[in-house]
Amino acid sequence: MHLLKAQKIYKSFGNKFNRTEVLKGIDFTIDQGEFVTIMGPSGSGKTTLLNVLSSIDQVSHGTITIDGHIITNMKSKKLAEFRKHHLGFIFQEYNLLDTLTVKENILLPLSIQKVSRQQANEKFDLAAKELGIYEQRNKYPSEISGGQKQRTSAARAFIHQPSIIFADEPTGALDSKAASNLLNKMVEMNEKHKATILMVTHDPVAASYSDRVVLLKDGEVYSQLNKGDEDQQLFFNDIVKTQGVLGGVQHER
Amino acid sequence: MNVNQLIYRNLKNNLRNYYLYVFALIFSVSIYFAFVTLQYDASMDPATGTIKGQAAVRAGTIVLILIVGVFLVYANNLFIKRRSNEIALFQLIGMTKGKVFRLLTIENLILYLVSLAIGIGVGFSISKLMVMIVYKLTDVTDIATMHFSTEALKQTLIVFGIIYLLIMFVNYLFIKRESILSLFTIQQSTEIKVKRLSIFQVLLGLLGIGFIISGYVVSQQLFSGDFSTTNELFYAMAFILGAVIVGTYLFYKGSVTFVLQLIRKSHKGYLSINQVLSTSSIMFRMKSNALLLTIITTVSALAIGLLSLSYISYYSAEKQAENFVINDFSLVNEESYKQFTSILEENGIDYQVNQIEVFNVELDATNIMDFNYDEDSSVTMNPSELQLPIISDESIEEIDVDENHFFLSGYSDFLQRFMSFKKSGEATIKTESEQFSMKFIGLNREYYVSNYFTNGGGMPIGIVDEAKYQQLKTDMDPELQQRSQDGGAMTFRGIDVSEQDIEKANELFLTEEIDRWAGNDSQQNMARNQRMNMGLIMFIVGFLGLTFLVTSGCILYFKQMDESENEKPSYTILRKLGFTQQDLIKGIQLKQFFNFGIPLLVGLLHSYFAVQSGWFFFGTEVWTPMLIVMIVYAILYSLFGLLSVLYYRKIIQEAL
Ligand SMILES: Nc1ncnc2c1ncn2[C@@H]1O[C@H](COP(=O)(O)OP(=O)(O)OP(=O)(O)O)[C@@H](O)[C@H]1O
Ligand SMILES: [Mg+2]
Numbered sequence: 001m002h003l004l005k006a007q008k009i010y011k012s013f014g015n016k017f018n019r020t021e022v023l024k025g026i027d028f029t030i031d032q033g034e035f036v037t038i039m040g041p042s043g044s045g046k047t048t049l050l051n052v053l054s055s056i057d058q059v060s061h062g063t064i065t066i067d068g069h070i071i072t073n074m075k076s077k078k079l080a081e082f083r084k085h086h087l088g089f090i091f092q093e094y095n096l097l098d099t100l101t102v103k104e105n106i107l108l109p110l111s112i113q114k115v116s117r118q119q120a121n122e123k124f125d126l127a128a129k130e131l132g133i134y135e136q137r138n139k140y141p142s143e144i145s146g147g148q149k150q151r152t153s154a155a156r157a158f159i160h161q162p163s164i165i166f167a168d169e170p171t172g173a174l175d176s177k178a179a180s181n182l183l184n185k186m187v188e189m190n191e192k193h194k195a196t197i198l199m200v201t202h203d204p205v206a207a208s209y210s211d212r213v214v215l216l217k218d219g220e221v222y223s224q225l226n227k228g229d230e231d232q233q234l235f236f237n238d239i240v241k242t243q244g245v246l247g248g249v250q251h252e253r
Numbered sequence: 254m255n256v257n258q259l260i261y262r263n264l265k266n267n268l269r270n271y272y273l274y275v276f277a278l279i280f281s282v283s284i285y286f287a288f289v290t291l292q293y294d295a296s297m298d299p300a301t302g303t304i305k306g307q308a309a310v311r312a313g314t315i316v317l318i319l320i321v322g323v324f325l326v327y328a329n330n331l332f333i334k335r336r337s338n339e340i341a342l343f344q345l346i347g348m349t350k351g352k353v354f355r356l357l358t359i360e361n362l363i364l365y366l367v368s369l370a371i372g373i374g375v376g377f378s379i380s381k382l383m384v385m386i387v388y389k390l391t392d393v394t395d396i397a398t399m400h401f402s403t404e405a406l407k408q409t410l411i412v413f414g415i416i417y418l419l420i421m422f423v424n425y426l427f428i429k430r431e432s433i434l435s436l437f438t439i440q441q442s443t444e445i446k447v448k449r450l451s452i453f454q455v456l457l458g459l460l461g462i463g464f465i466i467s468g469y470v471v472s473q474q475l476f477s478g479d480f481s482t483t484n485e486l487f488y489a490m491a492f493i494l495g496a497v498i499v500g501t502y503l504f505y506k507g508s509v510t511f512v513l514q515l516i517r518k519s520h521k522g523y524l525s526i527n528q529v530l531s532t533s534s535i536m537f538r539m540k541s542n543a544l545l546l547t548i549i550t551t552v553s554a555l556a557i558g559l560l561s562l563s564y565i566s567y568y569s570a571e572k573q574a575e576n577f578v579i580n581d582f583s584l585v586n587e588e589s590y591k592q593f594t595s596i597l598e599e600n601g602i603d604y605q606v607n608q609i610e611v612f613n614v615e616l617d618a619t620n621i622m623d624f625n626y627d628e629d630s631s632v633t634m635n636p637s638e639l640q641l642p643i644i645s646d647e648s649i650e651e652i653d654v655d656e657n658h659f660f661l662s663g664y665s666d667f668l669q670r671f672m673s674f675k676k677s678g679e680a681t682i683k684t685e686s687e688q689f690s691m692k693f694i695g696l697n698r699e700y701y702v703s704n705y706f707t708n709g710g711g712m713p714i715g716i717v718d719e720a721k722y723q724q725l726k727t728d729m730d731p732e733l734q735q736r737s738q739d740g741g742a743m744t745f746r747g748i749d750v751s752e753q754d755i756e757k758a759n760e761l762f763l764t765e766e767i768d769r770w771a772g773n774d775s776q777q778n779m780a781r782n783q784r785m786n787m788g789l790i791m792f793i794v795g796f797l798g799l800t801f802l803v804t805s806g807c808i809l810y811f812k813q814m815d816e817s818e819n820e821k822p823s824y825t826i827l828r829k830l831g832f833t834q835q836d837l838i839k840g841i842q843l844k845q846f847f848n849f850g851i852p853l854l855v856g857l858l859h860s861y862f863a864v865q866s867g868w869f870f871f872g873t874e875v876w877t878p879m880l881i882v883m884i885v886y887a888i889l890y891s892l893f894g895l896l897s898v899l900y901y902r903k904i905i906q907e908a909l
């Protein structure tokens with residue numbers, strides 16, 4: 001069953017005189033419980049696609065359906081409700097509130113839901129320990145490292161167990177150990193809690209954790225790779241090979 | 254952590270951001286409350302008060318509401334922009350827009366209530382000071398009393414209640430309109446880089462300067478007689494206003510960029526750190542803030558101009574009274590003269606009398622005036638039949654005129670705009686049946702008789718030889734002597750008393766109602782009245798001007814704080830590259846010099862031309878009062894520039 005379905009997505013920026021078309025008619029589906037990665041050269045429109053799919057930016061044309069709801073014309077109030085229970089975000093920028101501690105930042109999604117304090121604390125302990133930021137819980141964002149911010153932001157995305165998680169280069173600022181911790185956590189969310197995940201990355205290793213890779217080029221879907229029954233190493237090789245064909249800036253990071 | 258805790262934590266942690274906003278609020282409330290308290294002060298009561306200024310003060314409060322309202326809305330906008338990240342995040346985790354709005358509303362309500370309480374307290378304590386200043390300016394000797402006015406409280410609460418609703422409405426629109434993504438990027442969006450300078454922009458800028466200059470040129474001709482009908486005058490004024498305001502806008506939009514670009518060009522691509530820091534960001538910001546800067550400049554100019562004019566008026570009060578009344582007292586008829594002198598004698602006050610006989614003749618001044626007489630002119634004066642009061646040279650010691658000569662006295666800057674005379678020439682004086690061709694030999698600015706005799710002070714007075722005077726008098730035209738009771742010549746009687754008797758004499762003059770005859774005047778009284786009228790107006794204008802100065806200074810200062818936050822990362826980089834704090838601060842100083850200096854300079858220039866175009870309606874002395882006002886304004890304004898530099902210094906220090 002399709003959890004997310006995008007039909008003929010167009011997105012352009014600028015005004016009448018100075019228009020850049022970034023997404024040029026993207027058709028795209030994600031099944032319930034799938035872990036999908038979007039790859040592609042820098043500037044190909046990955047972040048833009050993620051933004052429109054996750055309801056925080058508007059498409060110029062086309063429809064997006066999540067869980068049977070057409071979000072492209074959904075009332076903002078319903079959309080908020082939807083985000084509250086079903087969506088989790090990890091961004092390229094960390095988007096933490098400087099005025100709250102790490103713990104408070106992570107607990108933010110629970111603070112607007114009816115969750116008991118005890119339950120909230122349990123969930124926090126679990127998520128924070130798994131992502132290795134428990135020690136930092138009482139510090140402010142300005143007092144922790146970039147990678148720690150990234151993990152704080154990830155913990156915030158997981159804490160209310162959303163049904164779909166959007167992640168824009170979640171491992172960008174992490175060393176390989178922290179990166180694999182985070183990816184394993186994502187796989188676990190995906191397998192145990194049936195969370196659907198859509199991730200953008202440049203890193204073929206990170207991509208190889210997922211079930212399917214969608215390659216974007218110049219705002220269009222260039223090709224797709226399915227992991228199928230391959231193991232992670234083989235899938236990784238496939239990804240690197242296809243990327244080579246695709247060209248562009250592959251290893252900028 | 255639930256939503257209420259979230260609000261509380263946010264308030265607590267955001268105080269660092271809030272303090273500016275709170276300051277703006279407290280400042281606005283206290284200023285407003287103090288001003289309204291003044292309105293309800295007993296001395297302002299139209300029936301029983303000593304100053305009777307309630308209506309004027311009320312008009313002032315309306316302007317004050319406008320200033321304060323705009324200021325608070327602006328402060329709020331800056332403030333909410335800073336918090337856009339937070340607002341976006343709340344929506345991201347699933348808060349509805351309505352809920353985010355409610356959160357902000359509650360936060361603001363708390364801030365508002367606290368600021369209102371503090372502001373009213375501060376306002377109350379400064380209100381006494383204000384009343385004292387008003388008394389001082391208006392020569393009122395009452396003791397200022399502290400009196401908490403519930404009316405003022407009510408009015409303050411209503412006004413700030415409305416402003417609160419307005420701000421909430423603005424916030425509502427903001428939250429409603431902005432998407433989550435745009436909220437996340439709002440803070441970076443001010444960082445757009447300067448685009449290349451287009452020819453179009455340069456032309457626009459030059460056009461702006463052209464507009465301003467043409468406005469200035471017309472303003473200087475405004476009252477020189479070139480625009481004689483009311484309609485023409487009105488169009489000319491509208492043109493000046495339009496040209497200067499639009500010109501200012503275009504100037505900020507284009508010229509500043511243009512000029513700074515020239516500076517950059519002249520360095521052939523090699524930019525010192527000062528120039529990088531100052532010019533590039535100013536170029537962009539002057540352009541994007543053109544509207545705001547135009548408003549600030551225009552209102553600054555207005556404030557400086559009005560302040561100068563009212564100060565000119567206040568400052569000239571004494572001189573003007575001297576010109577109008579001549580002696581300590583001026584009396585227009587025999588009856589009042591007899592009464593007043595006998596009263597003075599009864600009270601043992603020595604006095605001196607100065608008597609001058611005056612009557613009117615008709616003057617054909619066609620050959621000595623530069624007066625473009627216009628058919629459909631609203632000016633009804635006809636230069637061939639001017640009514641001219643004349644006196645004999647005998648009446649004035651230091652003057653002696655030849656038989657067929659005459660000259661004019663009582664000429665002023667004011668008169669000059671409407672009738673300009675040649676240096677000399679032939680003119681004809683007409684009596685009832687005869688005409689005398691006389692040689693006009695010039696003008697002076699002395700006043701010899703009170704304004705009652707010069708058609709209310711509007712006309713100069715002619716001085717002729719004694720023999721001629723007597724000759725003219727025998728054939729005087731009774732129809733021209735409108736103010737004389739018997740159609741004959743009148744006598745101006747000026748009375749001087751010694752310095753120490755003046756207060757007493759003045760009191761007698763008033764208690765015995767010597768002024769019940771129109772035209773009888775006391776110099777001291779007139780000056781005092783003028784000061785009382787102008788004192789209150791000056792206070793109101795001064796107060797509003799000061800409020801405006803503080804608010805516009807704050808707005809520019811807030812902007813600088815905002816910009817400095819955005820620029821912090823670049824300072825970090827620059828300092829890592831090895832630039833010292835001094836290097837950076839030098840650039841900042843230059844930038845602040847432009848930021849505050851350009852609007853101030855343009856504003857001063859505007860007001861200079863405005864004052865020059867019409868000051869003579871307000872008084873007799875222009876330079877001293879105008880310069881004092883301008884210098885004080887400039888100094889106070891610069892303080893905000895200084896504050897900005899200090900703030901930047903802190904940011905730069907923290908950057909590494
Ligand atoms: N707000 C915007 N206004 C105008 N153009 C934009 C805007 N956002 C993105 N673009 C343009 O859209 C294109 C795609 O941007 P996007 O951020 O989606 O790239 P990306 O694939 O995420 O790149 P990266 O891997 O570098 O993050 C870029 O060419 C970019 O310049
Ligand atoms: Mg991106």
